[in-house]
Each structure stands twice: as C-alpha cells, then as structure tokens.
Amino acid sequence: METRERLWNKNFIIICIAYFLVACSFHLLMPTIPLFLSEKLHVPNSKIGIVLSSYALALLIVRPFSGYLVDIFSRKSLLIIGIVLYVSTYIGYYFAFTVTFFFILRFVHGMFWGLSTVSANTVAVDIIPESRRAEGIGYFGVNSNIAMAIAPFIAVNIYENYGFNVLISSALFMGILSIAVVWTIKVPKRPKVIREMPVSLDRFILIKGLPIMFNQLLISFGWGTLVAFAVLYGKTEGIQNAGVFFLFLASGIILSRVTSGKFVDRGYLHQVMVLALLVISLGFLSFAFLNSVVFYSISAFLIGIGYGTLFPALQTLYINMALSSQRGTANSTYLTGFDLGISIGMLLGAVISEKVGFSFMYMLSGVFCMMALVIYWINSRPVYERNKIVAS
Numbered sequence: 001m002e003t004r005e006r007l008w009n010k011n012f013i014i015i016c017i018a019y020f021l022v023a024c025s026f027h028l029l030m031p032t033i034p035l036f037l038s039e040k041l042h043v044p045n046s047k048i049g050i051v052l053s054s055y056a057l058a059l060l061i062v063r064p065f066s067g068y069l070v071d072i073f074s075r076k077s078l079l080i081i082g083i084v085l086y087v088s089t090y091i092g093y094y095f096a097f098t099v100t101f102f103f104i105l106r107f108v109h110g111m112f113w114g115l116s117t118v119s120a121n122t123v124a125v126d127i128i129p130e131s132r133r134a135e136g137i138g139y140f141g142v143n144s145n146i147a148m149a150i151a152p153f154i155a156v157n158i159y160e161n162y163g164f165n166v167l168i169s170s171a172l173f174m175g176i177l178s179i180a181v182v183w184t185i186k187v188p189k190r191p192k193v194i195r196e197m198p199v200s201l202d203r204f205i206l207i208k209g210l211p212i213m214f215n216q217l218l219i220s221f222g223w224g225t226l227v228a229f230a231v232l233y234g235k236t237e238g239i240q241n242a243g244v245f246f247l248f249l250a251s252g253i254i255l256s257r258v259t260s261g262k263f264v265d266r267g268y269l270h271q272v273m274v275l276a277l278l279v280i281s282l283g284f285l286s287f288a289f290l291n292s293v294v295f296y297s298i299s300a301f302l303i304g305i306g307y308g309t310l311f312p313a314l315q316t317l318y319i320n321m322a323l324s325s326q327r328g329t330a331n332s333t334y335l336t337g338f339d340l341g342i343s344i345g346m347l348l349g350a351v352i353s354e355k356v357g358f359s360f361m362y363m364l365s366g367v368f369c370m371m372a373l374v375i376y377w378i379n380s381r382p383v384y385e386r387n388k389i390v391a392s
Helices: 010-029 032-039 045-072 075-095 099-127 130-162 164-182 207-236 244-265 269-288 293-320 324-356 358-387
Strands: none
Touching: 010 032, 010 075, 010 099, 010 130, 010 164, 032 045, 032 099, 032 130, 032 164, 032 207, 045 075, 045 099, 045 207, 045 324, 075 099, 075 164, 099 130, 099 324, 130 164, 130 244, 130 293, 207 244, 207 269, 207 293, 207 324, 207 358, 244 269, 244 293, 269 293, 269 358, 293 324, 293 358, 324 358
16 A cells, blocks of 8 residues: 555656656746847847747647547657657757747747647656645646756856857757656556547536636736746846746745645645635735845745645646546646636737836736636635546
C-alpha cells in the first residue's frame, strides 16, 4: 500500500524534469518577443498584442482536440510527437523579420505547445497516486514555475548582451534535452478505450466544467496582460532588468503551489480558491500603482502567491468532475480556459495600455479577479459540488 501511494517514483521524476526543460525553452521567449518586436521591428503595442495572441488562439483551437487524442491514443507517443514538433518550430525564429511571419510562426508554435502540455499534464496525472493528486499536480506544476523564475531573467540578459539568435539557440538546446529525457518515461497502462464509442462534444471539452471555465476567463485575463506587457511596463517605469518581475512572480508561485495542493487534498478546496483570488486581486491592484522596483517586486510576489495557490485547486476542480477516461479532456478544458482568457488579456490589454496606460490595464485585471471571486462562490462552487465524482 505504501509503495502504491508513493509520489516521487522514477517516472514522476522523469516527467517533472522533461516538463521543466521544455518550459524553460518556452519561457525564454515569452518576455523577449515583445522586446524584439518593439525595439527591433518597431511594432506598436496594439500589434504586439495581436502577434502574441496568435499562439494563444492556436492553443484555444488545438487544446480540445489534444484532449480527445490523449484520451484515445498512447499518451507517451503523443507527448513525444508534440515536443518534437514544438522544438522543431524554433528553427523558424531565425528567419522571423516581419510581423506577418511572427504571427504565423507563433500560431504554429502554439498548436504544438498545446499538444505537448495537454499530453504532459495527463501523463503526470496518470502517474500521480489518486490520494495525493492535488499535491502531485502542485509539485508537477512547480517545474514550470521554476522555469518561469529562471528563464525570463536569463532571457533578458541573453537578448540584451548576445542578441535574439543566441536566445533562440538556447531555447532550441533546452527543447532537445527535454526530448531526450521524456523518451525514457514509462506510463502506467490504462483500461483500453472502446474505439467505437460515439464522438460527441464532451469528448473534446468537459461540458460540466463550462460554467467554471467561463469564470476562469476573468482570472486568466490578468495572466495574459502579465506575460505580454509586464516587462515593457517595467521598462517604462525605469526598471533596468524588468525580467526580475518573473523572478519574483515565480518565487511566489513556487512557495505557495505545493502547500495549496496539500490543503486541497485535505478537503479545503473552496477555501483555497477564495484565498487565492483575494491575493491575486490585491497583487494586481498593487501592481497598478507601483512607483519603484520595490513595489514592482512585491506586487509580482503577491500575484505569484495567488496564482500558485490557485493553479492546483482549479485543475483539481476539473479532474474531480471527470472519469479517468476523460482526464485528457478535463486537462484540455482547464488549459483552454487559460488560453482563451490569456488571448483576451493580450488583445484587450494591448488596446487598453495604448489608450489609457498600463496602470489602468492592471487595475482592471484586479477588478476582474474580484468579480471572479463573487461568481465562484455563487455559481462555480455549487456547479462543482453537483458534478464532482468521488471515485473515478
């Protein structure tokens, strides 16, 4: 019984390392593409938002199909295919010198990132013991957060000292390492899916989770404004290496994510969600009115604490409403909620920041999170309680 409930087995460690490496490659580009577009190609904020949102749009399209494929076919095979295609796309950035090319390239990259992340999350859930699911999800997600802490800070330095091509080469190298690692993983066998089962909408998206996903849009709006404009915002405030934002953001996420997962497993899911949304709201409101590197860093840390507390709890909501044969669909629905909200955040955030400034944009993100808290308690919480599956 002890062995069966062990969390840190060989396969869990392998999937964590692989996810960390591929996430490093991803986060090397996220804060630097806006800088490249703004400084080298002289693209205005509104168009930067369009370019960045193209990858999120691709994710939005691909996630539901990825969930369906992961539930039907070999999860390890799809994970390897997704990462190989994702890493190969980095070669295109060496030739990206126009806004149109960047838009298309980010869209293609987003498609393969979508398949990779859904596959990786579902493989991880398969490996994690059910009694430690939220805790395991927390540890697994921390790998992406550590990458988020390290990669953007390093990326800004590489970009400013060695240029964009060296940065792309670094991302490509990290991606290749992730392929080598994931190849060695062994995924637990699962019950064979009957291929003749009818293809319906709930094979692509968790219908029961839609009310929660719609509420999630308000939460992920702010995340979209962060990944797109936090570094540019910092530069306008005179902060030398604005990549420090992601260092503090990820530090907050790392510190809170594992602890929140343990509380969720002990039955405090709703309390964790409420606390997370309160802290995120406070962080955004503080971020909107920063006037020094100290407030910039403290706000980033608060937002990180909030999102780190939120992520395992929110993902557990979806997983607990799905049968084991629908885990891919549950994960894709959870990730789709972020993709759509992030896309909206990038697009609207670009327009808002250009019209009325960054401060108003981040104040609005905080207000949206307060609205999400009210909607969660009134609507999302009862939806979960009606549809949760105790044993799947």
